Amino acid sequence: MTAQLPSTITSFHQTGLRPGEEYTVNLVALRDQGRSQPVSATVTTLIDGPTQLIVRDVSDSVAFVEWTNPKAKMDQIVLRYGLVGGDRPKTTFRLQPTLSQYSLQMLRPGSRYEVSISGVRKGNESGTISTEFSTEIDAPKNLRVLSKFSTTLELEWDNSEAEVEGYQVVYSTLAGDQYEKVIVPLNDGPTSKTTLTNLLPGTEYGIGISAMLGTNQSFPATMNARTGLDVPMDLTVTASTDNTITLLWGVVQGPIDHYMVTYTSSSGLTTEVTIPKDVTTTTLNDLEPGTEYTITVAAQRGRQQSTAATIDGFTGFRPIIALYLSDVTWDSVTVAWSAPAPPADLYTLTYSSEDGTDTSKVTLDGSKTRSSIKGLLPSTEYTVSLITIHGEVKSEAVTATLTTGMDPPKEMTVSYATEDSVIISWLRPFAPFDYYKMSYQSARGTVDSVVIDNDVTNYTLSSLHPATEYEINLNVVRGSQESKSITTRVFTAMDMPMELTALNITPQGALLRWNPPLSSVDNYVFTLTCYQGRWIYCLLTDPFLRYRGGAVV
Template sequence: IYRIGGVIAHLLMLGAKKEKEKNKAFSVVFKTLPPSCCLFSPCPRQNNEGGVIAQLPSTVTTFNQTGLKPGEEYTVTVVALKDQARSPPASDSISTLIDGPTQILVRDISDTVAFVEWTPPRARVDAILLKYGLADGEGGRTTFRLQPPLSQYSLQALRPGARYHLAVSALRGANESQPALTQFTTEIDAPKNLRVGSRTPASLELTWDNSEAEANSYRVVYSTLAGEHYHEVLVPRDTGPTTRATLADLVPGTEYGIGISAVMDSQQSVPATMNARTELDSPRDLMVTASTETSISLSWTKAMGPIDHYRVTFTPASGMASEVTVSRDESQLTLSELEPGTEYTISIIAERGRQQSLEATVDAFTGVRPITQLHFSQLTSSSVNITWSDPSPPADRLVLTYGPRDEEAAQQLALDGTRRHASLTGLRPSTEYLVSLVAVHGAVSSEPVTGSITTGMDAPKDLRVGNITQDSMVIYWSPPVAPFDHYRISYRRTDSTAIGSDATEYTIRLLQPATKYEIGVKSVRGREESEVASITTYTAMDAPLGVTATNITPTEVLLQWNPPLMDVESYVLVLTRHTVVAGETILVDGINQEYQLTNLQPSTTYTVAMYATNGPLTSQTISTNFTTLLDPPTNLTASEVTRRSALLSWVPPVGDIENYVLTYRSTDGSRKELIVDAEDTWIRLEGLSETTEYTVRLQAAQNAVRSGFISTTFTTGGRVFANPQDCAQHLMNGDTLSGVYTISINGDLSQRVQVFCDMSTDGGGWIVFQRRQNGLTDFFRKWADYRVGFGNLEDEFWLGLDNIHKITSQGRYELRIDMRDGQEAAYAYYDKFSIGDSRSLYKLRIGDYNGTSGDSLTYHQGRPFSTKDRDNDVAVTNCAMSYKGAWWYKNCHRTNLNGKYGESRHSQGINWYHWKGHEFSIPFVEMKMRPYNHRNISGRKRRSLQL
């Protein structure tokens, strides 16, 4: 909107000079000058000076011009016409805004590149600004300054799978056009560096580097190169830089084409591709089907994958290997012209080109070689291991028989023909056993191969240790089964002790504390000894001495002790509160002799139990008890300090208390002590002396115990104004609470007036001289009542015309009117306010308006006051009588805040026309005044008081 300020315009003429901005229209606003008006503009017809001209009637107050060029400067001239006379012209200049680029388009988007196009602006510009950045704001915005007439740009090095905000605007000088805006999302990038980690005939393990975009998963597509066996699998993205997947159930020895795409929500990247081949599978179940003196017959199961042939290698014990190639269709082979009575190692692999499978092997013999001997090893009192050589030809199964020599009963084990060893367990101690082995070939059994063994003596059983002290321990055991003469116990390398055969325990004495002992017990019969039953144990450590609690505070205690004689790896402290079953375990380094306990509960009894450890060893436990002190309150703070009062607040202690003891002392030596309830965390001190420093001490109390104290100091304020003449001076004296105060007109104590001070609205310091809020006070009163005032200062009231006149005569005052309707509020502000004396009938004088309610009071400017018994308005009727309230009426009113409460009939209630009209009675109104320069003066006063 273009405004010609202070000019009464009838004619507007517009001529053009070049410059650029954005809009294509402007408006001219002017006040009417009767009787006619002529307005010149770029529309609708041209004049001889290259401009355009329009003539408008005098009733028109606005004019909008469209069709302008962007970024152009226009000159506007307004003249008034009356008859043949023309006023001097009023001229001004205005520029339209420059236009910006339009029709922005982003195309050819990849994972890191996007191409931007736009339509250039029509205005002449200095530069094109291209700004882009991530939609979430990360990394800020990147700006490119481009030279016109450039209308496209390629964005590089973008983040894959990210959403970007893009703005393109024009710039001329310091002026920037409105930007053209758009958004786009880059494609997600494909995984990189595909590779095969390991492969088998039926599987491929793939690994790749993750996409830079935050892909949720990867789509893996694979098939043979012939297009068969097509499969697709979705693989979740692994944490870390790479993702791994295994492709299973593949065809052996086959090359696969593999494509891997990143997937994020509905987006999918282009695939990264590679080829990989599975391993050849080996022939299986290789076995010897027959053998002669010079030949061995073989069979196997064919490989599943495509192969060229099999390669069979056979090597005799002499080490000279031979090879033979077998067709891929064969699964049997007979090796001939072999050495008689010789063991061969035979292997077979599948081959395809240069690719080879893993080999399958088998050992075989030419001719017949029976089992000739049993070999016994690892003989104990209850077990023995037996081994034997390979029979030739191989046995179908083996039968192993064993039992005590002097008993007919025997046990048999059926073994697989490939077994070459067996373990016999559960044998009786000191017993001779007969063992035989028979090889079975089909229906033919070989002659048995036999041998005998005698089991050893059994050792004592269930060896255990108990009653361990620093210098002794007791050994317990159960006796062996086999007969014996006595026991022999050893616990040092050089010492052993013989014990009678009827004993089952023994006490070892004179040991060293915290020492490792390996104890062995064996049974003896003649020169024969059983195996040793052994156990390793330690003697007990000696305990630390004299643990004590010192330096006790509400939350900390220092524990001290004397160390034991032996080395200590660590001490274990168990801290338990008496009201808590579970304790806290603390590990302390073994070199320490004290430990500081912290974070304890105040006024609480604790038990500390401790013992020393060294590896698996622990000492006996010692303990002590202590009680923490009562903790004091914290953060004692003085606030809201006035001339005669201060608010003290604090944070309560952690421990339970009965009350607080608060002491405050002034600099003149007076002292007071207060007992404060334990639930309180603040107290307001009243009746203090002005401009006096106070020291406050606070401590907690429980029974007869008091905590340490905390303290703070504060100084009460003094009066800036000894006899305040208005609420603003009361506020600067430190009276910050709204309420009833006494003021002295011009500081004269003989002219004291009680007023209600609003100390919170818009900086405070307001004298409220009228309030309507509930209709309990009658405002339809006579002249005498309105002169002296009426009502309750804390409810509805009128302060009185004489008082209002005296107060506003003290200097320049400002006026504020607050109005509310439920949650809706408005206000009117006038920067000057006064009323005359009784001789002028209390004429109203106000200044310029500001606010949110609209200006309804200026209509009453300069009007005397009217009541139902003093009609001073200019209307035909008595406005005060007609509208049931006294006011500064003119031809009645635009506002009447003293009307009848709650009356919604036209103009009968409490009205403010420009906010709620004449048919709504406002439920709440306050009229208030304060010195015009209160904000500046109060700011300086507060700063000077802080100094």
């Protein structure tokens, strides 16, 4: 290319050159027919870089980068990427010049990235174009069931790598009958968990868990989980003979295939029986007479089995053989027994004192296995008997004996209180005893006690502190046996000032002095009466008083 320029021009812009080419430029001066020596320079045009950079198909860890290559030949494409604002240097890839796309792998979920691209030829690098993109939030991983019951599923999962706010758990039956959604806060540890409640027994659920950050949400991690089968409830023995036991139980919730009844004799022989799902009663036949059996009933569906309901059964009649007495007080006792087989229709519970003066009988429901007897006499021996009734058949009575404890004194009262003593009165108990034991204590003192004869119903406690609250307890003792205590509280009266004296007596006045009481006081009331019948009344806080000229100073 040649261009002739006016002598006034000192610069020139040449267009139409090819990128990345080396050119030799010669400049000569012309005048008339003369021509100067040329001035030469070598110039290499810049190479043009890639254009139209885009990022597409971005997931939580992968992004696909595309660009348009330049027209000029290149030795390689340089691709750089890294976290926006990150301290670490960007990752660099040097790619074949024929490539026009690249997949970025192992990106950090929920992060902002910058990617740039340029071309290189013979050591020269083109201009750079760049763009930014954000990876998606990653879903939680390793969904698992920690525990399951008939109406609950406890789930746990590994937290997302991205910094998320929480998780959305969506679940429904596979048939879509029950659709629910719950929000679970992010746990500080490596995992989070939640418990799904109010589920249907023996039902398979589809579960999806998505991570959440603001309005963004990850793709859900999914799993299926089945609740446990419902447990047969209210398993009872309704009848028994010498070689049969009849059972009854409640209908389970949720789908099942059948019930499995297992019974084991006391000798260790175990037998299983399958019962149709719509039947809730069965009779076990060909059993050993007079033998106790451990019986379980469980629901089954495929290989899944519910927790078993368990009961003990007895062939023939298993009577009650003993009564168990507990919580014996001076006026009550609790009676307990083991349920017979088959279950009783009714019980007759009778108790009678040794001398026959206190006797009573009550009828109890056959489902009872304990009863409380109240209103007994203190220090009295009683016989308790229980009869089992099956229809019109009554068993032999099972008996037990007990002696009630001593009753405590009653209605303890305080009739008179001074600054150092109180008089305590009470009503004597019904049962005979050896003596009374009275203990008393102030809030700041130790416990003191006295022994009082058994024919006394009042007592004076002395040598007490004035203006002090005391707790007083009283019970009775016979041998090594003691009754319960009754309690009352009392305040002693305040003691008075002592040794009032007049000092420095003059025609106009006198100094009065006294010793303060042991009790803490707020003030003193001073009354002065003159021979003429005049009197003076004042309120004092100091145990020193001066009277002068008819006035208190």
